[in-house]
Amino acid sequence: MMKKSEQATTLLPGLRHKEAAARPRVGDRIFSKVTLFFALLIVLILAGLLIALNIDAWPAVQKFGLSFLTSVSWDPVREEFGALPAVYGTLLSSLIGLIIAVPVSIGSAVFLSELAPEWLCRPCSFLIEMLAAIPSVIIGLWGLFVMVPFIRNPIEKWLGSSLGFLPFFQGPPFGVGFLSAGIILAIMVIPIITAVSRDVMRAVPITQREAMLALGATRWEMITRAVLPYCRSGLIGAVILGLGRALGETMAVTMVIGNSYNLTPSLFSPGVTIASKVASEFSEASGDLYIGSLIELALVLFGITLLVNIIARLLVWRSISVRGGGE
Amino acid sequence: MNRTEGYLQRRWFNRLMLVLCGCAAAITIIFLALILGYTFINGITYFNLDFITQASKPVGESGGGMRDEIFGTFILVGLASVIALPVGLLAGIFLAEFAGRKMASAIRFAADILAGVPSIIVGVFAYALLVRPLHSYSALSAGVALAIIMIPVVARTAEESLRLVPGSQREAALALGISRWRIILGVIIPGATTGIVTGIMLAVARVAGETAPLIFTALGSAFGVQGLTVPIGALPLQIYRYALSPYSDWQKQAWAAAFLLVILVLGINIVVRLVSNRRK
Amino acid sequence: MMNDLFRPIVTAEAPDKKPALHEPPRCIIKVKDLSAWYGNKIVINDISMGIGKQAITALIGPSGCGKSTFIRCLNRMHEVVEGGRVSGQVLKDGQDIYAPGVDPVDIRRRVGMVFQRASVFPAMSIFNNVASGITLTRFWSRRSDLQDVVERSLRKAALWDEVKDKLDQPGSSLSGGQQQRLCIARAIAIEPEIILMDEPCSALDPISTLKIEELMLEIKKDYTVVIVTHNMQQAARVSDWTGFLLLGELIEYSRTREVFTVPKDKRTEDYITGRFG
Numbered sequence: 001m002m003k004k005s006e007q008a009t010t011l012l013p014g015l016r017h018k019e020a021a022a023r024p025r026v027g028d029r030i031f032s033k034v035t036l037f038f039a040l041l042i043v044l045i046l047a048g049l050l051i052a053l054n055i056d057a058w059p060a061v062q063k064f065g066l067s068f069l070t071s072v073s074w075d076p077v078r079e080e081f082g083a084l085p086a087v088y089g090t091l092l093s094s095l096i097g098l099i100i101a102v103p104v105s106i107g108s109a110v111f112l113s114e115l116a117p118e119w120l121c122r123p124c125s126f127l128i129e130m131l132a133a134i135p136s137v138i139i140g141l142w143g144l145f146v147m148v149p150f151i152r153n154p155i156e157k158w159l160g161s162s163l164g165f166l167p168f169f170q171g172p173p174f175g176v177g178f179l180s181a182g183i184i185l186a187i188m189v190i191p192i193i194t195a196v197s198r199d200v201m202r203a204v205p206i207t208q209r210e211a212m213l214a215l216g217a218t219r220w221e222m223i224t225r226a227v228l229p230y231c232r233s234g235l236i237g238a239v240i241l242g243l244g245r246a247l248g249e250t251m252a253v254t255m256v257i258g259n260s261y262n263l264t265p266s267l268f269s270p271g272v273t274i275a276s277k278v279a280s281e282f283s284e285a286s287g288d289l290y291i292g293s294l295i296e297l298a299l300v301l302f303g304i305t306l307l308v309n310i311i312a313r314l315l316v317w318r319s320i321s322v323r324g325g326g327e
Numbered sequence: 328m329n330r331t332e333g334y335l336q337r338r339w340f341n342r343l344m345l346v347l348c349g350c351a352a353a354i355t356i357i358f359l360a361l362i363l364g365y366t367f368i369n370g371i372t373y374f375n376l377d378f379i380t381q382a383s384k385p386v387g388e389s390g391g392g393m394r395d396e397i398f399g400t401f402i403l404v405g406l407a408s409v410i411a412l413p414v415g416l417l418a419g420i421f422l423a424e425f426a427g428r429k430m431a432s433a434i435r436f437a438a439d440i441l442a443g444v445p446s447i448i449v450g451v452f453a454y455a456l457l458v459r460p461l462h463s464y465s466a467l468s469a470g471v472a473l474a475i476i477m478i479p480v481v482a483r484t485a486e487e488s489l490r491l492v493p494g495s496q497r498e499a500a501l502a503l504g505i506s507r508w509r510i511i512l513g514v515i516i517p518g519a520t521t522g523i524v525t526g527i528m529l530a531v532a533r534v535a536g537e538t539a540p541l542i543f544t545a546l547g548s549a550f551g552v553q554g555l556t557v558p559i560g561a562l563p564l565q566i567y568r569y570a571l572s573p574y575s576d577w578q579k580q581a582w583a584a585a586f587l588l589v590i591l592v593l594g595i596n597i598v599v600r601l602v603s604n605r606r607k
Numbered sequence: 608m609m610n611d612l613f614r615p616i617v618t619a620e621a622p623d624k625k626p627a628l629h630e631p632p633r634c635i636i637k638v639k640d641l642s643a644w645y646g647n648k649i650v651i652n653d654i655s656m657g658i659g660k661q662a663i664t665a666l667i668g669p670s671g672c673g674k675s676t677f678i679r680c681l682n683r684m685h686e687v688v689e690g691g692r693v694s695g696q697v698l699k700d701g702q703d704i705y706a707p708g709v710d711p712v713d714i715r716r717r718v719g720m721v722f723q724r725a726s727v728f729p730a731m732s733i734f735n736n737v738a739s740g741i742t743l744t745r746f747w748s749r750r751s752d753l754q755d756v757v758e759r760s761l762r763k764a765a766l767w768d769e770v771k772d773k774l775d776q777p778g779s780s781l782s783g784g785q786q787q788r789l790c791i792a793r794a795i796a797i798e799p800e801i802i803l804m805d806e807p808c809s810a811l812d813p814i815s816t817l818k819i820e821e822l823m824l825e826i827k828k829d830y831t832v833v834i835v836t837h838n839m840q841q842a843a844r845v846s847d848w849t850g851f852l853l854l855g856e857l858i859e860y861s862r863t864r865e866v867f868t869v870p871k872d873k874r875t876e877d878y879i880t881g882r883f884g
Binding site (some may be wrong): 019021025027028031032034035036038039040041042043045046048050052053055056100103104105106107108110111112114115116124126127128129131133134135136137139140141144145160187190191194218219220221229237246247248249250251254255257265275276279282283291294298301302305306309311 | 335337338339341344345346347348349350351354355356357359361362363365366370393409413414417420421422424425426436437438439440441443444446447448449451452454455456459464470475479482506507508509511532535536537538539542543546562566567569570571578581584585586588589593596597600
């Protein structure tokens with residue numbers, strides 16, 4: 001045996017050499033194929049998600065067609081389902097959230113990137129990241145027991161008495177409702193918008209700032225005329241990224257919005273979002289049509305967030321690649 | 328020296344706006360302080376040893392705890408990690424080491440989109456994939472849902488950490504005639520450990536607090552942890568249920584649970600950040 | 608090195624280290640004992656000099672000698688950089704721009720600056736780029752009010768003919784040389800008394816450089832120009848006065864002709880004959 005193998009090595013040195021060279025290549029190929037498989041799994045999950053939702057939503061899609069999106073009723077007993085109030089509530093609460101969050105976030109980002117000295121900037125950034133890390137259910141708990149009573153009285157009372165002539169501020173102050181949901185959403189998206197806008201602002205070249213200062217601009221003028229316009233697409237991306245998060249946010253909203261299938265302009269009124277509807281009814285739903293309708297709701301939400309996220313990614317990517325090319 | 332036109336107004340406006348920006352940052356931090364403050368104060372008030380050693384009690388009976396739910400959360404997070412870590416890490420390795428430009432950006436795009444899918448929809452997916460066909464809510468389906476949330480996060484952070492390993496190390500190893508996969512496993516991954524572990528821990532912290540995908544996968548259980556194919560309780564899920572319940576005993580327990588969850592999640596975040604900052 | 612041996616000892620005139628300085632007769636700026644730091648590192652060491660009115664003053668010297676920092680001290684741009692610190696006086700028309708109560712914002716409107724990299728604002732049109740300095744001081748301005756100033760500034764910057772048909776296109780659509788002239792037009796538009804130029808041509812091709820040099824000679828009638836350059840030919844071609852800086856100190860300052868033909872200090876001679884730097 002020994003002898004034979006020795007002979008083989010001496011007789012066929014070229015073959016041995018080839019084998020030795022080929023073995024690692026096989027290993028590499030296997031390894032790269034394995035990693036490729038798992039990378040493709042991500043794509044597969046995404047595709048599977050889309051397919052599975054479509055299959056399970058099919059009974060509802062078949063039954064209601066496009067009227068699902070325009071109908072306002074949600075009646076499990078008579079099996080009539082429409083998405084409009086949920087879509088409306090989702091968009092309205094996110095809109096309120098953004099109206100509050102955008103100025104606060106951009107202001108914070110300006111503070112962090114343009115004003116704060118290093119020793120202040122680091123802890124502030126850290127705390128803002130901590131806010132982003134708090135689980136949504138805990139923010140919801142705080143919202144329900146601490147914020148909602150405060151919103152009911154004094155905030156909604158005060159808004160009702162001073163701005164009550166506007167349709168948004170009419171009706172009894174419930175506390176739970178669109179306004180509370182919007183404020184909770186603002187708290188949850190502020191850290192995201194702040195962090196992304198801070199990074200985008202930091203990417204603005206120093207030369208832009210100096211050029212504006214050299215024209216005799218004050219610091220604020222430098223920020224509004226040189227820094228913000230330079231990175232505006234990145235900022236818009238940051239806001240849309242926040243919007244994507246707000247639209248899909250579930251727990252905190254479910255806990256403070258009141259979950260009533262309402263289509264009203266009053267911000268004080270309890271309402272519902274797609275996510276809160278699915279969260280609060282799914283485990284009790286029965287029958288293919290009812291479950292299908294809830295899944296179709298989820299599908300609608302998926303479509304909206306998909307669109308919003310794609311737009312945001314493209315904008316943020318572009319603004320970062322512009323920086324890469326320019327500097 | 329005579330001043331330029333509108334000078335005083337501009338100066339005051341400048342100061343006003345800069346102060347407002349500072350206020351914006353302060354508002355953000357005040358929100359954090361309010362949320363943490365209430366959670367800590369209420370949580371500490373209602374927290375006791377029973378809370379972690381006792382099972383929950385039915386309505387009407389006071390006392391009881393969330394032993395099973397705490398255990399359930401660890402099981403779910405463990406399950407999710409077991410599924411998500413290999414997938415995420417290997418996908419990250421592919422993105423960083425093997426993928427061509429087009430392939431990489433396509434997969435990266437898919438990962439970013441998957442990361443942006445609302446967690447409630449991931450829950451619906453897990454329901455459609457595992458709960459409906461098997462006719463039972465289960466710990467497994469919840470673990471899969473959490474894993475789907477973890478995978479893109481792990482993959483992207485792994486990719487980024489692997490890219491940070493200097494090319495010189497790669498070349499030095501290649502020059503020794505070592506094959507590529509051995510270099511990746513033996514040189515590059517050890518060089519990126521801090522980054523990868525950071526990413527994994529942050530992903531774990533995130534799914535530990537996820538609630539929405541558990542509502543109709545894990546469902547919750549009054550009988551403790553009994554296996555992977557039956558419903559299971561979880562801490563965040565119980566916070567949600569108890570917070571919306573009309574019983575003040577349960578609401579108090581929700582605060583105690585929130586306190587525990589915040590310590591867990593923020594604890595991981597703070598430790599991870601401290602460690603990774605020191606390494607830098 | 609070798610040259611030292613052949614040099615007559617009498618001309619080595621720096622035993623007391625007094626720099627060879629001449630001052631222009633009519634100064635718009637007088638710098639007194641100016642020193643500047645980045646953190647703890649001193650970059651400008653006790654410089655005193657006068658800057659001639661309606662003349663072009665060139666500052667030359669090897670890179671890192673502090674010439675850019677020096678002109679940034681003239682409109683208080685040095686302090687914008689983190690850790691930037693200044694001591695001494697810069698008297699403009701007799702008043703110290705570093706005196707307490709003087710606002711840098713005000714100084715920068717009188718002392719404009721053009722940077723090494725053309726820093727047009729990409730989000731603004733060509734028109735708005737030029738008008739960007741003017742509109743700062745106005746709450747609201749109509750385009751027709753700005754039209755004249757913009758046209759005049761662009762003409763002075765020798766850019767009008769090239770851009771008059773595309774004023775609404777983004778500033779970033781122009782070529783590198785055009786962008787730099789746009790920056791000059793933008794600086795001119797606020798009608799400063801002095802324009803500082805920090806290596807304005809270092810990123811440009813020879814033809815664009817020539818255009819900007821012609822432009823400098825043209826605007827010198829109305830403005831005082833201080834230019835930093837590492838290109839000695841450029842300094843020799845355009846400037847009236849030349850200062851040579853080395854390691855943060857002003858070694859020689861005199862009429863350009865004299866600096867380049869009969870330098871008083873050996874280090875200046877070494878530099879302009881290309882022996883170092």
